[in-house]
Amino acid sequence: MTIAALTFCGCSPGTSGPGAAAPVPTEDTGERIYSGNCLPCHQQNGQGIPNVYPSLAGSPVVLGDPQELALWVIRSRRPATLPAGRYPSAMPPFGWLKAEDAAALLTYVRANFGNAAPPVDAATVARALGE
DSSP states (O other), X not given: OOHHHHHHTTOOTTSOOTTXXXXXXXXXXXXXXXXXXXXXXXXXXXXXXXXXXXXXXXXXXXXXXXXXXXXXXXXXXXXXXXXXXXXXXXXXXXXXXXXXXXXXXXXXXXXXXXXXXXXXXXXXXXXXXXX
């Protein structure tokens, strides 16, 4: 599989994709996962691509209920706060993320791009997923 194909499917080399052993989460885990999987759509600055992929900066979904955000990222369950039809693309599910890695990613997104929301812990992600 090529690097382009890996990036498109959301499993970049060096990340904890399907079948890969995930490294223990560190402070930079969220940034690493974002850079390897989210950057092509949401961009380096989190601004997304207008009318194609949503901006993460100031997003009510990113800044809102972390359980709703976890369900969107991990299971592709569109939050009620994001109007249907606003973007032509769907969020691919990142179900291969362990709760610890998902929490690191969500914390990274909620603390960057001008956002200042509280961190998300693995227990919150696990509760959202019914684990």
